[in-house]
Amino acid sequence: MLESEYQEHNRFFLNMGPQHPSTHGVLLIVLEMEGEYVLDPQPVLGFIHRMHEKMGESRPCQSFMPNTARMDYVCALPYNHGYVSLIERKAEIEVPKRAEYIRVITSELNRIASHLLWLGAYLLDLGAFTPILYGFDDREHILDILESITGSRLTYCYYRFGGVYQDIDDTFIAATRAFVKRLRKRYSIYEKLVTKNIIFIKRTENIGIVSPDMALRYGMTGPNLRGSGIAYDVRKNEPYSVYPEFDFEIPVGEQGDCLDRYMVRVKEIEQSLRIIEQALDRLPDGPIRAKVPKNIKLTPGDCNFAVEAARGELSYYLVGDGTSTPYRLKVRVPSYSNLSCLPELGRGILLPDLVSILGSFDLVIPEIDR
Amino acid sequence: MDTISILPPELIRMVIAVVIIISFLFLNAIMMGYAERKIAGHVQRRPGPMEVGSHGILQMVVDGVKLVGKELLIPFNVDRTLFRVAPLLSFTPVILPLLVIPFSEKLQARDLNLGLLFIVTMGSVNVMALLVGGWGSNNKYSMFGAMRAVAQAIAYEIPILLSLLAVVLMCNTFSLKEIVGAQQNIWFVFLQPVAFIIYVVAGLAETNRAPFDLPEAESELTAGFHTEYSGMGFSLFFIGEYTNMFIVASVATVLFLGGWHGPHLPYGEYLGVVWFFLKVYFLLFLMIMVRWTYPRVRFDQLLNFAWKYLVPFSLVNLLITAVVVKL
Numbered sequence: 001m002l003e004s005e006y007q008e009h010n011r012f013f014l015n016m017g018p019q020h021p022s023t024h025g026v027l028l029i030v031l032e033m034e035g036e037y038v039l040d041p042q043p044v045l046g047f048i049h050r051m052h053e054k055m056g057e058s059r060p061c062q063s064f065m066p067n068t069a070r071m072d073y074v075c076a077l078p079y080n081h082g083y084v085s086l087i088e089r090k091a092e093i094e095v096p097k098r099a100e101y102i103r104v105i106t107s108e109l110n111r112i113a114s115h116l117l118w119l120g121a122y123l124l125d126l127g128a129f130t131p132i133l134y135g136f137d138d139r140e141h142i143l144d145i146l147e148s149i150t151g152s153r154l155t156y157c158y159y160r161f162g163g164v165y166q167d168i169d170d171t172f173i174a175a176t177r178a179f180v181k182r183l184r185k186r187y188s189i190y191e192k193l194v195t196k197n198i199i200f201i202k203r204t205e206n207i208g209i210v211s212p213d214m215a216l217r218y219g220m221t222g223p224n225l226r227g228s229g230i231a232y233d234v235r236k237n238e239p240y241s242v243y244p245e246f247d248f249e250i251p252v253g254e255q256g257d258c259l260d261r262y263m264v265r266v267k268e269i270e271q272s273l274r275i276i277e278q279a280l281d282r283l284p285d286g287p288i289r290a291k292v293p294k295n296i297k298l299t300p301g302d303c304n305f306a307v308e309a310a311r312g313e314l315s316y317y318l319v320g321d322g323t324s325t326p327y328r329l330k331v332r333v334p335s336y337s338n339l340s341c342l343p344e345l346g347r348g349i350l351l352p353d354l355v356s357i358l359g360s361f362d363l364v365i366p367e368i369d370r
Numbered sequence: 371m372d373t374i375s376i377l378p379p380e381l382i383r384m385v386i387a388v389v390i391i392i393s394f395l396f397l398n399a400i401m402m403g404y405a406e407r408k409i410a411g412h413v414q415r416r417p418g419p420m421e422v423g424s425h426g427i428l429q430m431v432v433d434g435v436k437l438v439g440k441e442l443l444i445p446f447n448v449d450r451t452l453f454r455v456a457p458l459l460s461f462t463p464v465i466l467p468l469l470v471i472p473f474s475e476k477l478q479a480r481d482l483n484l485g486l487l488f489i490v491t492m493g494s495v496n497v498m499a500l501l502v503g504g505w506g507s508n509n510k511y512s513m514f515g516a517m518r519a520v521a522q523a524i525a526y527e528i529p530i531l532l533s534l535l536a537v538v539l540m541c542n543t544f545s546l547k548e549i550v551g552a553q554q555n556i557w558f559v560f561l562q563p564v565a566f567i568i569y570v571v572a573g574l575a576e577t578n579r580a581p582f583d584l585p586e587a588e589s590e591l592t593a594g595f596h597t598e599y600s601g602m603g604f605s606l607f608f609i610g611e612y613t614n615m616f617i618v619a620s621v622a623t624v625l626f627l628g629g630w631h632g633p634h635l636p637y638g639e640y641l642g643v644v645w646f647f648l649k650v651y652f653l654l655f656l657m658i659m660v661r662w663t664y665p666r667v668r669f670d671q672l673l674n675f676a677w678k679y680l681v682p683f684s685l686v687n688l689l690i691t692a693v694v695v696k697l
Contacts (some may be wrong), residue, residue, distance in 0.1 A: 014510055036669060127581065127666025133414035199581055199664050202671055352668045 010034050016354075018047045024121065024358070025365025029342075031351070038354050041346040043339055049369040056329035061087055061296060062161070064329070069155035071331065072367040075114035075310035077107045080159040085240060086305035086316040087161050091296050098286040099163035100242045105176065105279045106146060106158065108272040112183070113142040114310035115265045122262070122359040123194060126203050131194055138183055145175045161296065163289030173280055180273050187270075195266070204258035208345060208357035211256060218344075219337035222312025223264045224361055228256030234308035245282070246275045258360035265362070295324050311335050311362055333367045384469075387479035391468045398616055399609040400430040406658050413662045440601030445508065452506030457599065457606035460499035463492045464613040471620050472547050474630040474642030485546040486534060489621060493530070493576060496614060497523040500578075503599070503607070518584045518669055522575060525676035526582075529572040532684035533565035536691045537625045550629030557628040564687045566626045568680055570653070573618035575676070577611060579657060581664040582672060619653040620646075627653075 017028040026047040032040040052071055056064045068083045069076035081103055088095060116139045120132030143153045149168050150158040158165050194200055210220070215228045225232055233250045235243045251267035253260025298320030306315035312334025319328040338361045346354050404419070404427065411418025419426030444453060470485035472478040482488055497520055504516020538544060540561065541552045559566045575582040599607065623629060627649045630642030667675070 012510070123665060127583070128664060129410070130414050130662050133416065137415055193663070197664065199667055203665060203668055350668065350670065352666075 011039070016041075024363050025368075027339075027363070027365045027368075029354075031354070033351070036350050038346055038349055038351055041342055041354060043342055045365075045369055047369065048366050050366075052370045053329050053331060057326055060324040061298065061326055062324075065160075066155070066157050069152075069157050070366070071333070071370055072309065072311070072335075072364050073155050074117055074364055075110050076154070076156045077103075077110040077158065078307050078309040078314060080156060081107055081241070082305055082307040082309075082314050082316050084159045084161055085307065086303060086318055087296060087298075089305055090298055090303040090318060090320060091161070091292075093162050093290055093292055095163055096287045096290055097242070097284045098167075099288045099290075101279050101283050102164050102168055102288065103159060104242055104246075105168075105276055105283075106150075106156075106164075108275050108279075109142050109146060109176070110156070111310045112269050112272050113139045113146075115269050116142075118265065118310075118362045119190070119194070119262075122362075123200070125355050125359040126200065128194070128197075128200070131190070134186075134189060134193070138186060141175075141179050141182065145172065145179060148172060148175070160289060160292075162292040163287070165289075167288050173283075176276060176280060180277060183269070183273060190266070195263075201259065203352070203356055204262060204360065206255075207258050207353050208349075208360060209255055209257045210341065210345060214341060214344065215256065218341040220312070220341060221334050221337065222308070222310070222362075223261055223268065224312065224338050226250060227253035227261035227264045229254060234306050234313050238306055240305070240307060242279075243275075246278050248272075248274050258356050261360045261362075297322065297324055298326060309334060311364065311367075312338060331370060333370065335361075335363045335365070335368045339363055339368060384479060387469065388465070391479070392465060395465065395468070395609065395613050395616075399612045400434070402612045402615070402654060402658075403430045403433070403608075405655070406661075409655070409658050410662050413659065434605065437601050437605040442602065443600050448508040449506045452502050454603075456499055456503030456506055457603040457610075459502055460496065460610035461606045461613075463495040463499075464610050464617060467492045467617050468613075468620075470546055471617075471624060472550050472629060473646050475639040477640060477643055478547060481545055481547045483543070483545045486538065486544045486549070486621075486625075489617065490527075490531060490534065493614075493617075494523070494527060496576075496610075499607075499610070507599075515584075519578060521669075522578070522582065522584065522672060522676075525673050526572045526575040526680070529568050529676060529680035529684045530576060532681070532688050533562075533569040533572070534621075534625060536562055536565040536684070536688050539688070539691050539695055546624050546629075550624055550631070553628040553631060557626065557631070559626040559628075562626065562687070562691070564683060565691075566622065568684050568687070569622055569626070570618075570656075572676070572680060573622065574657060574660070575672070577614040577618055579611075579615065579661055581660070581666050583661075584666060584669055584672065615654060615657060616650065619650045619657070622653055623649040 011032060011034045014031045014033050015028060016031055018026045020027075028044040028047065030042045030044060031038050032042075050070075052067045055067055064083065065080065068079040072079055087093070116135040120135035123131040146156065147153050149166055149172055150156045152158075210224065210228050212228045212230050215225050215230065220228075221232070221234075229252055231250045231252045234240070235248075236250055248271045251264045251271065253264050298318070300320055300322050302317065302319045304315060304317045306313055308314070313332075314334055315332040317328070317330040317332065318326050321327040342358070342361075345357065349357070407429065408418040408426070419429040422428045422432050444450060467489040469479040470482050470488055472481070500519040500523075501516045504512040504514075504519070507513075537549065537558055540558065541549050543549060543552075578584075623646060630646040632642065632645030632648075635641040635644065
């Protein structure tokens with residue numbers, strides 16, 4: 001009895017965030033701690049709620065395009081993709097082949113950029129100051145390539161209903177091919193600095209093990225789910241755009257610890273490079289944008305579209321009411337479900353392990369709060 | 371005048387030595403700060419400071435001016451005495467060991483015959499500064515950092531002591547001058563490689579340098595025990611840390627790398643300091659490179675590493691040394 005009383009006095013609450021170097025955004029996690037052990041982590045959301053869905057429901061559907069990029073700014077093109085495909089499915093617009101290929105190439109480039117940023121940020125959380133600069137160096141090439149056709153470096157607003165905004169030219173294709181070659185040569189650097197680094201392995205192996213059952217219960221998707229051994233990828237299981245025409249694999253982890261999630265993302269970079277190569281080889285000619293009426297009237301009824309963003313399954317849900325403004329627009333973001341398993345997963349772990357787990361989930365808080 | 375003639379020459383010599391050492395420490399902090407930022411930059415594929423002065427040489431001078439000019443902020447509800455004393459506590463015990471280190475044959479402020487023991491003791495006093503700073507900041511994060519620092523320092527003192535004892539067993543003396551003298555024929559790093567490695571690793575941990583920099587773990591504790599310090603307080607902690615690194619490197623040089631021994635130079639008794647500094651800065655270069663290469667270890671892994679690996683290895687090393695010396 002005395003011991004438990006003593007232990008009661010040893011407990012205290014620590015606020016991790018909302019301003020914190022490693023919560024990847026404005027996230028508050030209230031930790032009930034005992035010494036170095038976290039007893040109960042409770043995330044508190046809503047610090048960066050910017051009412052994107054409300055904006056989508058108050059203006060015509062064309063005006064929502066910039067919002068899609070700002071929800072997850074690190075990997076904005078899949079968000080663009082989901083929304084334009086949703087409206088195209090609703091209004092039955094046919095997208096030209098060339099536009100679809102361009103969409104796939106740019107989305108995969110963005111996925112690589114997002115994973116490179118995640119890798120750097122994750123290692124920065126763990127205390128290694130160098131890999132983030134290597135990752136940013138490689139990412140800079142992607143940003144330059146994408147800037148040449150979209151005009152932005154981060155929050156892309158490149159897709160339009162029926163196609164893309166601007167055509168890609170030969171310099172883009174040459175630059176992308178050069179980038180693919182360059183990144184493949186850089187794998188060995190990352191391998192030596194990070195993957196084979198004994199301290200990194202010690203910080204990530206057997207830590208934060210998410211069982212497949214737990215992952216499914218919380219609705220986790222993306223590399224987090226695949227790290228636990230379940231091979232579910234929207235590009236393969238519910239194919240959209242021209243993904244069925246490409247030959248790529250879905251990397252899967254074994255036990256669902258942080259190291260597995262890391263390896264899944266690193267292998268996904270290679271698979272994205274494969275997709276880009278195949279798309280560049282088979283790029284068809286043709287128009288890049290279909291003829292679309294200026295004011296799209298959304299027929300009454302609902303519609304749904306899911307894409308594979310860098311963090312998981314992203315899906316848009318729309319209820320139309322006959323005007324060009326949606327009656328209801330709902331965005332299902334992957335990071336929300338990925339974060340939701342933290343209270344159960346983080347019970348009784350050490351504080352540095354909590355940082356490691358949060359980093360391995362690859363959360364972007366602005367997309368959770370929208 | 372009269373007063374000067376009645377002062378013992380020894381006292382004058384010590385005063386001059388202390389003044390030289392303190393000015394050297396600030397110069398060392400400036401040089402090491404610059405070296406660290408440049409090396410960090412090149413490891414990370416960027417050039418480092420380039421703007422101020424040619425290739426950024428004056429960067430640290432400008433930083434020093436900035437830090438001195440900052441407002442000395444004392445947060446609400448802290449223990450004012452402890453808060454203000456902590457940086458001083460961090461800076462003072464690192465000056466004293468430099469008085470006993472033999473920079474060259476004739477350049478040593480004072481050769482105590484327990485010089486090595488004195489240095490190790492001053493290293494332990496260092497930890498108090500972290501504890502006082504963390505506690506006096508009235509901040510949970512700082513307290514965390516301070517607790518971690520104390521556990522870490524206590525854990526890593528033992529491998530330091532044991533590895534240094536191995537050298538002492540071989541020379542039969544604690545006096546640093548005689549230890550360097552005993553390395554005329556062969557440096558002890560070849561006779562005691564295990565002790566050398568253990569000493570450098572444990573010394574890194576003792577100075578709270580990455581990968582053992584948990585007390586100031588930025589990503590978890592937002593700068594740990596020196597979160598609340600600004601301006602001169604922060605720079606004193608900072609100078610204390612660099613000086614501590616310098617001391618660890620100099621002790622390693624004196625005990626393992628032959629101190630000031632090197633190819634012959636004119637005025638060798640004084641210019642031996644050139645070889646000494648070359649070796650010390652080589653070790654410091656290695657320490658800086660390690661910081662930018664490895665992530666941070668977890669705290670329990672840190673303590674495990676000390677108690678389960680370093681201590682047994684250094685004990686076995688000591689035993690073997692004792693047996694070999696006896697034979």
